[in-house]
Amino acid sequence: MRQHVENFCDSCWILGGQVNQPQNQSPKFMFETLASGNRFWSISQPVTIVNMVIANLLILSAATRRITLKLIRQIALAATTLLLIFAAAHFIAQGQQPVTIKFLVQAGEANRFAVFAEDFHRKHPNINVEAVKGPNNTNLVEDLYTSAFLLGDSPYDLVYMDIVWVQKFAAAGWLENLSPRLKPVELSPYLDAVIRGGEYQGNLYRMPLRTDVGMLYYRTDFLKETGANPPETFQDLIQVAQELQQNNIARWGYVWQGKQYEGLAAVFTEVLQGYGGYWIDPETRAVGLDAPEAITAVEFLRETITSGVSPEDVTTYAEEEARLLFQNGETAFLRNWPYVFPLANQSDIQGKFAIKPMVHALGLDSGACLGGWGFGISASSSHKDAAWKFIQYFNQPSIQRQYFLETGYVPARRSLFTDPQLVQQYPHYPQLLEVVEQAVLRPPIAQYAQASDILQRYLSGAVTGAKSPRVAMAAAAQETRALLGGELRQRDWER
Numbered sequence: 001m002r003q004h005v006e007n008f009c010d011s012c013w014i015l016g017g018q019v020n021q022p023q024n025q026s027p028k029f030m031f032e033t034l035a036s037g038n039r040f041w042s043i044s045q046p047v048t049i050v051n052m053v054i055a056n057l058l059i060l061s062a063a064t065r066r067i068t069l070k071l072i073r074q075i076a077l078a079a080t081t082l083l084l085i086f087a088a089a090h091f092i093a094q095g096q097q098p099v100t101i102k103f104l105v106q107a108g109e110a111n112r113f114a115v116f117a118e119d120f121h122r123k124h125p126n127i128n129v130e131a132v133k134g135p136n137n138t139n140l141v142e143d144l145y146t147s148a149f150l151l152g153d154s155p156y157d158l159v160y161m162d163i164v165w166v167q168k169f170a171a172a173g174w175l176e177n178l179s180p181r182l183k184p185v186e187l188s189p190y191l192d193a194v195i196r197g198g199e200y201q202g203n204l205y206r207m208p209l210r211t212d213v214g215m216l217y218y219r220t221d222f223l224k225e226t227g228a229n230p231p232e233t234f235q236d237l238i239q240v241a242q243e244l245q246q247n248n249i250a251r252w253g254y255v256w257q258g259k260q261y262e263g264l265a266a267v268f269t270e271v272l273q274g275y276g277g278y279w280i281d282p283e284t285r286a287v288g289l290d291a292p293e294a295i296t297a298v299e300f301l302r303e304t305i306t307s308g309v310s311p312e313d314v315t316t317y318a319e320e321e322a323r324l325l326f327q328n329g330e331t332a333f334l335r336n337w338p339y340v341f342p343l344a345n346q347s348d349i350q351g352k353f354a355i356k357p358m359v360h361a362l363g364l365d366s367g368a369c370l371g372g373w374g375f376g377i378s379a380s381s382s383h384k385d386a387a388w389k390f391i392q393y394f395n396q397p398s399i400q401r402q403y404f405l406e407t408g409y410v411p412a413r414r415s416l417f418t419d420p421q422l423v424q425q426y427p428h429y430p431q432l433l434e435v436v437e438q439a440v441l442r443p444p445i446a447q448y449a450q451a452s453d454i455l456q457r458y459l460s461g462a463v464t465g466a467k468s469p470r471v472a473m474a475a476a477a478q479e480t481r482a483l484l485g486g487e488l489r490q491r492d493w494e495r
C-alpha cells in the first residue's frame with residue numbers, strides 16, 4: 001500500500017508539482033492503475049483536479065481499510081484468545097463449584113438412599129444428592145413430577161420413575177434421552193422386560209435400578225395345621241382360605257390392594273393374565289377389558305369380598321395396609337411386592353411364611369405384574385452431567401449388591417438374583433428371577449396414565465359392588481377405546 005501511495009505521489013501534480021499527470025481518466029481507473037503498481041508517465045491531456053482528489057481519497061481509504069482490517073483481525077484474535085481463557089476458567093470453576101442434584105421419591109424409600117448419597121458425595125465432593133420426600137403413593141408422586149414439569153423448569157435433576165410413567169414423560173419431552181450416553185453392552189446385563197419398560201420410540205429414558213413383581217405370600221404354619229397345600233388356582237385360594245377361617249386359624253383369608261389407585265391396576269394385571277386375558281395390546285391398540293377373561297378376573301376379585309375371604313375394607317387398602325394386616329398375624333394370604341419379605345421377616349411372623357407365584361386359572365400359568373423403579377434425567381436440569389454421574393454410580397454391580405443387601409428390594413440385573421452374598425441373605429431371590437422373567441408389563445403406551453385411571457375407576461366400582469363386573473368392564477373398554485382413538489373397533493378381542 002505504501003508503494004501505491006508513493007507511486008501516486010510521484011505521478012500527482014498536486015503533491016510533486018510534476019507534469020506527468022494522468023490523462024483524462026476516471027478516478028476509478030486511476031485508482032486501479034495506481035493500485036496495480038503502474039505509474040502515469042505520459043500526459044497528453046489535462047486531468048481534472050477533482051478526479052485526482054477523488055483517486056487520492058480512494059487510495060487513502062483503501063489504505064485505511066487495509067490497516068483497519070489488519071487491526072480488526074488482531075483485535076479479534078486477542079478477543080477470541082481472552083474469551084477462550086475466560087471460558088476455560090469458567091468451566092473449571094463450574095466443575096469445582098458444588099452442585100446439588102435432587103429427585104423426588106416416596107417418603108418410605110427416601111431414607112434408603114441416604115447412605116449411597118453420602119458415599120457418592122465422598123467420591124464426587126462437588127456433587128450433593130438430595131432425595132426429596134414425596135407421598136407413599138406412586139400416583140401422587142407422578143402428579144407432583146408432572147406439575148413440576150408443566151410449570152417449567154423442574155426443581156428435579158433426576159427423575160426417580162415407576163416403570164409405568166416412562167412413556168408419558170418421554171412423549172411430553174420432559175426426559176433426557178439416555179441412549180447416546182450408553183453402549184448397548186451396558187444394558188445387556190439387565191432383564192429384557194425391564195429395559196423395554198424404560199424405552200420410548202426405541203430410545204432409553206430410564207435406567208433401571210430395582211424391579212418389582214407381584215407375589216403371593218402365605219402362612220406356612222397355618223397350612224400345616226390343616227394339612228393343605230399352597231393354592232395353585234384362584235378357586236383353590238378361596239377354598240383354602242375359607243377352610244382356615246372356618247377353623248379359626250386365620251381371621252382373614254386374603255388381603256390385597258383394592259383401593260382405587262395404581263396398585264389396583266397392578267393387581268388386576270396379574271389376575272387378568274392368570275385368566276389368559278389382556279388389557280391393551282401396545283402394538284395393535286386392541287382393548288381386551290370387555291372380553292370374557294377380563295370379566296371373570298373382576299368377578300374373582302369381587303368374590304374374595306362376597307365370600308368373606310377378604311375384608312370389605314380391602315377396597316381401601318394400598319400396599320402398606322395389606323402388609324400390616326398380614327404381619328400382625330391375622331391373615332393367611334397376601335398379594336404384595338417383594339419389599340414385604342425382609343420387613344415381615346423382622347416381625348412376629350418371622351420364619352412362618354413363604355412366597356410363591358400368584359394363583360391362576362386351571363390349566364393356565366401364573367400372571368405377574370412387572371413393576372419397578374429407575375432413574376431418568378430431567379430435560380430441563382442444568383446439572384445433567386452430574387445427574388448422569390449418579391446414575392453411573394448406581395449402575396455398578398458392587399453398589400447395586402450393597403443396595404439390595406441393605407434394602408431387600410429386587411434387582412433388575414440378572415446376575416444379582418444368583419449372587420452368593422445376596423442369596424445367602426435372601427434365599428428366595430433365585431425363585432423371584434423365574435417369576436420376574438415371566439412378568440408382564442402394564443401397557444407401555446404414552447396414554448398409560450389415563451388408561452389406568454379409567455380402569456381404576458371402573459374396577460373400583462365393580463369390586464365395591466356398585467356396578468356389576470360386566471357393566472363396569474363394558475364401560476371401561478369403551479372409554480379406553482375412545483382414549484386410544486379406536487371408538488369404532490368394538491370387541492377387539494373377538495377378532
Ligand code: GLC
Pocket residue numbers: 138162163164211212262263266319337370371372373
Ligand atoms: C410398586 C411397583 C410399581 C407400581 C406400584 C403400585 O411400587 O414397583 O411399579 O406401580 O407399586 O402401587
